[in-house]
Amino acid sequence: KTIHLSGSSIILTYMIVGFFMFIVMRALGELLLSNSNYHSFADFTGEYLGSWTGFFIGWTYWLSWVVACVGDVVVIGGYIQYWFPDISLWIPAFSALTLLVLLNAMSVKAFGEAEFWFSIIKVCAIVLLIVFGLWMILTGFKSPDGVEASFRNVVERGVIFPHGALGFIAGFQIAIFSFIGIELVGVTAAETKNPERNLPRAINSIPIRIMLFYVLSLICIISVTSWHYVSPDKSPFVELFTLSGLPAAAAVINFVVLTSAFSSANSGVFSTSRMLFGLAWKKQAPDQFKLLSRANIPLRGLLISGLCMFTGAVLLIFIPNVMTLFTLLSTLSAILLIFIWSLIMFAYLAYRKKLPVLHKNSISNMQ
Numbered sequence: 001k002t003i004h005l006s007g008s009s010i011i012l013t014y015m016i017v018g019f020f021m022f023i024v025m026r027a028l029g030e031l032l033l034s035n036s037n038y039h040s041f042a043d044f045t046g047e048y049l050g051s052w053t054g055f056f057i058g059w060t061y062w063l064s065w066v067v068a069c070v071g072d073v074v075v076i077g078g079y080i081q082y083w084f085p086d087i088s089l090w091i092p093a094f095s096a097l098t099l100l101v102l103l104n105a106m107s108v109k110a111f112g113e114a115e116f117w118f119s120i121i122k123v124c125a126i127v128l129l130i131v132f133g134l135w136m137i138l139t140g141f142k143s144p145d146g147v148e149a150s151f152r153n154v155v156e157r158g159v160i161f162p163h164g165a166l167g168f169i170a171g172f173q174i175a176i177f178s179f180i181g182i183e184l185v186g187v188t189a190a191e192t193k194n195p196e197r198n199l200p201r202a203i204n205s206i207p208i209r210i211m212l213f214y215v216l217s218l219i220c221i222i223s224v225t226s227w228h229y230v231s232p233d234k235s236p237f238v239e240l241f242t243l244s245g246l247p248a249a250a251a252v253i254n255f256v257v258l259t260s261a262f263s264s265a266n267s268g269v270f271s272t273s274r275m276l277f278g279l280a281w282k283k284q285a286p287d288q289f290k291l292l293s294r295a296n297i298p299l300r301g302l303l304i305s306g307l308c309m310f311t312g313a314v315l316l317i318f319i320p321n322v323m324t325l326f327t328l329l330s331t332l333s334a335i336l337l338i339f340i341w342s343l344i345m346f347a348y349l350a351y352r353k354k355l356p357v358l359h360k361n362s363i364s365n366m367q
Contacts, residue, residue, distance in 0.1 A: 001323065003222065004232035006171030007162040008154045011218050013171045014178070018210035021179050022203075024341050027348035028183060029203045033196060034351070034358055040278055041183065045343050048350040055284045057343050062275040064336035065268040066305060068180055070312035071329035072265035073097050078322035079258040082238070083251070090316040096262065097313060100269045101306040107295045111270050118263035125256035126213055129237060133220030141224070149224040159227045177330040178214070180337055181267050182206070183344070233323045269305065276301030 002010045031044045038044050042061070046054025076096045077089035104111050135141075136149040143149075153159070161168055185202055221236045230236055235257050241250035277298035279285035293299040312329075319325045352359045 001232040002171040002174045003227065003230045003236060005163060005167045007159045007227050008222050009160050009168050010171050011215055013175045014214040014218065017172065017175050017179060018214065021182055022206045024344055025182060025203045025206055028344050029199050031348060031351060033199060041344050042278060045347040048347040049343065053343055054282060057340055058275055058279045058284060060336050061340055062272050064333050065272045066308050066312065067329050068333040069265045069268035069309045071326050071333060072261045073313055074316060074322055074326050074329065076258060076261045079254055079261065082254045089320055089322065090313065093313050093316055096265065097306065097309055100266050101302065104269045104273065104302055105297060105299060111266065114266055115263060118259050118266065121256055122260045122263060125253065126217055130216050130220050133224050137223050147226045147229060151223050153223050153226045154219060162227065173331055173334055176334040180333060181264060184267055184271060272305035273298045273302035276305065
């Protein structure tokens with residue numbers, strides 16, 4: 001939908017959002033490394049901006065991921081309809097939620113293992129898509145519709161800002177939602193092995209990842225399919241192969257974007273239970289959320305979060321259109337995340353002003 005709204009200027013949109021997200025992540029990483037007692041961004045925002053911000057950011061983040069997970073299972077339903085067009089959307093959505101809650105109830109290792117394979121599939125597929133897309137561009141591949149793959153499709157007249165300034169601005173909404181989860185390092189830092197080494201490595205690689213997985217893939221998609229043929233209601237990754245006359249490859253890519261949606265929802269289910277656990281220890285949530293299962297899982301927080309997600313997924317019965325409901329949910333989630341990212345930056349500014357010596361020492365750890 002962002003490509004449909006913004007044309008090839010969506011490439012600029014992702015670069016702008018990515019630039020600001022890198023700044024936020026640098027600030028987040030430095031704050032986390034400045035004090036080993038910080039387990040999440042709720043800890044340092046509460047210390048530098050007041051206890052109310054810890055309460056606000058904790059519950060806002062929890063709500064943003066509940067909403068985002070509902071949005072993810074909505075698109076999971078849409079991807080399943082690629083193979084089973086007659087199935088009701090709520091069936092795969094509810095099934096996916098059930099599977100993810102059960103998976104996260106098993107152990108942290110189960111979450112990590114699932115996320116590892118989801119990520120491997122996603123990364124390999126995007127790299128292959130870029131390589132295949134570049135091959136199609138360099139060989140002048142023509143789709144059955146007569147569209148020739150060429151970099152000219154990115155800069156042709158009327159494609160850069162097809163709907164003017166308003167279309168360009170509208171593209172930011174889903175582009176911002178695309179970066180949801182980037183701050184998860186601020187939730188998982190306490191459970192990360194050797195955070196002093198791994199945290200800077202993960203954060204400093206963000207620009208390369210943005211250029212590869214967002215910018216280069218968007219250039220390939222628009223170059224191969226042309227903006228005129230990009231549907232606002234379908235995955236452009238799948239459409240790239242469909243329009244190129246390769247339906248078998250399109251089915252494979254549909255599976256990949258399905259696992260990508262599972263990956264995002266999996267992260268959300270994980271983080272919501274941890275946020276409730278952390279809030280309970282700060283006496284900002286009921287004490288029952290402190291309790292851990294035999295597998296050291298905050299099971300009650302997981303079940304309550306899952307119940308809220310199931311309640312949100314009921315919207316599919318009343319709004320059975322994937323793109324309409326996803327746009328609504330992603331907008332709400334993006335707004336909530338903007339509040340959180342902003343508070344992280346305000347906390348960082350307060351930290352630099354209050355502890356300049358600590359800032360000087362900590363920034364060297366982020367190199």
